Amino acid sequence: MAAARYRRLNLLLQQTATRTDGFLAHLNRVLATSAGVEAVLCTLCYTLYFVHSRLTRLLEKRYERLALALATKAASALFPGETFTASIEPPRSRLSELCASTKSLADLVDDFRFFTRLWRLVTIYSWARDNYTSPPGDAALKILVWAQVGVSSVFQFLENGAYLASKGILRGERWEARQARWFVLSNRFWLAHTVLEGLRLLRVRQLRYNEDFGAKTADEDSNVKAEGEVRVQSEELKRKWHSDFYANAGWLPLTLHWSFEDNAVIPISETWIGLFGMLPGIVMLRDVWEQTREA
Template sequence: MEGSHPTTTTIPSDPTIPTESSASIPDKTPYPPPNPTLLQKLRFILLKHLASAAHSTDRNLVRLSKLLSTPSGTDALLCTISYTLTLLRTLLSRLLERKLAKIATDIAEKADGILLPGETLIATLPTPASTKLIAQAVGSSKALADIIGDYRIFVRLWGMVGMYTWARSTYRDPLPVDASRKDKVLRSLTWAAIASCVGFQVLENGAYLSSKGVLTTASWTGDVGKAREDRWWLWSSRFWAAYVGVELVRLGVMRYYTSPPPTQMEEFGGDGEKEDKIRKEETLRKEQLGNWLWWKDLASNVAYAPMTFHWSMEQGLLSDWGVGACGIVAGGALLADAWRTTV
C-alpha cells in the first residue's frame, strides 16, 4: 500500500517538470498520413485512365452497333472509309513515285561517268523496307476500297423497292387545296428527285449486272455489250447529278421560305411560366435540328456535285485525290448525322 501513495505532496514550482500523474498521460497528437509515393501516384493515374478508356470503348461500341444496324448508317460508314482509302492510296502512290524516282536518279548519276555511249545498264537492287511497306499499303488500300465500292453497289440492287415506297407515300399524301407556294414547289421537287433516283438506279443496276456477267444476251456481250455498259454507267451518273441538283434547289427553297423567328408575344403565349419555358426549349431544339439537317444535306450534296460530273464524263473531271477529298466530305457529313442518332 505504501508504494501506491505519492512520495511527496509538494507542488513543483517549475511547470515544465512533469509530475508523476502528468507523465503518465499518453500523447494523442494526430500524425498526418504518409504522402503517396511516385509509384502509387502513377498507378492511380493509370487505373483511372484505363477505367475511363474502358467506359468510353464500351459506349462507342454500343453506338457503333446501333449505327451498323441500319442500312443508311452502314452505307455512310462504308462510304467514308472507302473514300478515305482512296485519298490515302493517292497520297501514298505519290510518295512511292518520288522514292522510286529518287532511286532511279541516284543510279543514273552514278552510272553516268562509267557507261560508254550506247551502253545500257541493267541492275537488280534490293527494295528498301520503307518503300516495300508503302507499296504494300497502296495495294491493300486499293483492294479494300474496291471491295467496299462493289458491296455498296450490290446492296443498292434492291433500292427500287425503297423508291417505290417513297413514291407511294408521296402519292397517297396529296397537298391540300390551299397549300402554300412553298409546299407546292417542294412537292414538285420531290417528284423530280424520285424520277432522277429511279433513272439512276435502273441504269446502275443494268451496268453492274453486265459487269458481273449476269446479262448474257447479244446486246450485253462482246464489244457492243461493253459499249452499252459504259453508256449506262455514264447515264446513271448523270441521273445522279440531276438528283444532286434537285436537292440543292430544294435546300435553296427551304432557306428562302424560312419562317421568321416568333415574336415575344407569340413565344410566351402560354398559360404559365413553366409551359412557356418548355415550349421555348422544344422550339429551340426543333430549330437546331432543322438547321443541322440543312447544313448536313448542303455539305454532302455540294461535295457530291463535282463527283457526279466527274463520272458523267467519259474523260472524267477529277483526279483520284479530288475524288477522295470530295468523298470524305460527303460521306463524313452523312456519317456525322448517322452517329448523332445513336446516342
C-alpha cells in the same frame, strides 16, 4: 509512391475500358441501321481512296529518287555524248504492298456499296409513297421532290443493270456493249438528282426552313408556345439544311466527273475524289451518330 502509381494506372485503365465499351456499343447501334452502314462504308471507302492517293505519291517520289540514283551511276560509266535507255521493274517494298492493299480494300468496299444499292429501288418506292401520302405544302417543293424520285429511279435502274452486267449476271454481247454506257448514263441521272437537291435546298432556305419535313408555320397557332415550337423546329431544320447542303456539294463534282465516258473532260485526281467523297460520308456518319446516341 508505388501504390499511388498503381491506383492512377488502375483508374486510367478503368476509364479507358469504360470509354471503349461506350464507343463500341454506340458503334454497334450505328451499324444496326442501314443508314449507319452506308455512312460508315461511304466514309471508309473515300478515306481509303484519299490515303491510296497519298501513298501512291510517296511511292512515285521514292521511284523517282531510285531512277535518279541509277541514272547518276550509269552516267559515270558512259563516254561523252553516249546515251542509253533502260527499263526496270519497280522493286517491291512495304510501301508498294501497303499501297496495293489500300487500293484493293477501297475497291472492295466500293463494290459492296454497289451491291447494297441493288434493292434501293424499293427505298425509292417508299420515298415516292410517302411523298404521295404526305406531300410538301409548297408546290415548288412538290415538283422538285417528284422530279428527284423520277431521276433517282432511272439512276438506280441503270446502275443495277450495269453492275449486274459487270459481274457476268446479265450476259450477252448486248449487255457487254451496254455496261460502260449505262454506268455513264446512271451517273448523269445522279448528277440530275444532285442538281435537283440543290434547288430543293435553295427553296427550303427561301421558305426560311419552315416548309420541309412537316415543319409548321407560325400562322397555324398564334400563341407564344406555338411560336416557340416553330422557332425551335426551324432551327433544327436549319442545322439539317446545312448538313444536306455540304453533303450535296461533295457529290456535285464527283457526279460531274463520272458523267463522261472520258473522265479527262472533268479531270479530278484521286486525292480530290477521296476528299469530295469523304464530305458526304462524314456528314451522314455524324447525323447517324447523333440519332443513335443514348438519351
